[in-house]
Amino acid sequence: MGPMIGGGFLGGLRAGWRRLVRRLARAALLDAEHEARIARDRLRDAIEAIPEGVVFLDAEGRYILWNQRYAEIYHRSADLFRPGLPLVETLREGVRRGDYPDAVGREEEWLADRAAKLVQATGERHEQQVADGRWLLxxxxxxxxxxxxxxRVDITQMKRQAQALEQALAHAEAANRAKAEFLADMSHELRTPLNGVLGLAQALEATALDARQNELVADIRASAAQLDRLVTGLLDYRDAELAAEGRARDVQSATHAAAPELRILAADDNPTNRKVIELMLAAAGVHVVTVEDGAAAVEAWRAADFDAILMDLRMPVMDGLSAIRAIRAEEREAARPRTPILVLSANTSAADRRASAEAGADGHLGKPLKVEEVIAAVQAAVAPPPEAPI
Structure with missing residues (x-):
């Protein structure tokens, strides 16, 4: 009986131990599940507190957890979200529904690119537009x-602000261009008649005048010079060559220094300016042929030989730059000798001078014209190049 009693006791003890272990295991499991629920709830509370869309995927790219903001951002696809479903599958259905405008017409390519980015998951940011027009980072x-x-960050407002800024910059650039064009127009409109006044005064000063007449001419030049200074200041030009000259300039010496027997073609749409050029150069013994637009200048150049051409920029029918380009092109095609071309214009900005040079001009003189500068420029243009040293 003793051994049986002992065996029964031990058997009962083992059974009781097993029950205890099972109860402890169940309790531990319940505790673990409880702790897991607490941790999961805390994680969910944490990601719900994040104002941006957040999603957790497993190593295979399948949904684990996401916050409400993520579902709101992708509200057209939120009905597809469920744990264990690959995110790529929701993207595929979204493409079928037309949720992603960039995918239209290139659906498989778009999905492959998005899947590759998801596999890499390097943290590199990219933008995505959704069907309602919003932009996501x-x-x-x-x-x-x-x-x-x-x-997932909704950057729609940022994109709109960036577009608004870009438009504002474009408007500002357009305003600056309009301002520059206005100043160029103003320069041309003011300097053109001013050139006539100064040019005629210089031409008159070069003739035989009595003392009273010389005083009147000097007063005219002084007033014109003052107006020139005002125009220069208004347009913010710093070209010292356009500053007013002294009343004691010896115009006669400048005109007599010009080389005679030159034949010059001058194009200018303003009759007074054409008269000024004729008077300036005729006093120096230069024969001048004048025309009133660029097209006429090209035709005159084709019909006769000239030692140099003086070209205004703003003219009807054909502007000066177009006329210069046409002449240079025909010179190259017909292998004609190169005729020196000097621009005479009220437009004297750096951009205007650069445009003249690019068209093929050999120099750019600003109006109001000064007789000695015009003659010096013509002399320099027609002078033969210096011989190379032996």
Whole structure:
């Protein structure tokens, strides 16, 4: 009986121990599940507190957890979200529904590119537009366990602000261009008659005048010079060559220094300016042929030989730059000798001078014209190049 009693006791003890272990295991499991629920709830509370869309995926790119903001951002696809479903599958259905405008017409290519970015999950950011016009910033990054945490930020307002800024900059640039064009027009309209006044005064000063007449001419030049200074200041030009000259300039010496027997073609749409050029150069013994637009200048150049051409820029029918280009092109095609061309214009900005040079001009003189400068420029243009040293 003793051994049986002992065996029964031990058997009961083992059974009781097993029950205790099972109860402890169940309790531990319940505790673990409870702790897991608490941790999961805390994680959910944490990601729900984040104002941007957040999604957790496993290592295979399948949904684990996402916050409400993520569902709101992708509200057209939110009905597809469920744990264990690959995110790529929701993207595929979204493409079928037309949720992603960039995918239209290139659906498989778009899906392959998006899937590749998801696999890499390097944290590189890219933008995505959805069907309702919103723009999203997407960032996917691998966790230490191999899963993926994704961030979705609605940047629609930022994009609109950037577009508004871009439009504002474009308007500002257009305003600056309009301002520059206005100043160029003003320069031309003011300097053209001013050139006539100064040019005629210089031509008159070069003739035989009595003392009273010389005083009147000097007063005219002084008043014109003052107006020139005002125009220069208004247009913010710093070209010292346009500053007023002294009343004691010896015009006679400048005109007599010009080389005679030159034949010059001058194009200017303003009759007074054409008269000024004729008087300036005729006093120096230069024969001048004048025309009133660029097309007439090209035709005159084709019909006769000229030692140099003086070309205004703003003219009807054909402007000066177009006329210069046409002449240079025909010279190259017909192998004609190169005729020196000097621009005489009220437009004297750096851009205007650069445009003249690019068209093929050999010089650019600003109006109001000064007789000695015109003659010196013509002399320099027609002078033969210096011989190379032996």
């Amino acid at each position: 997407i960032e996917d990054r691998r966790t230490r366990e191999g899963g993926i945490i994704g961030l």
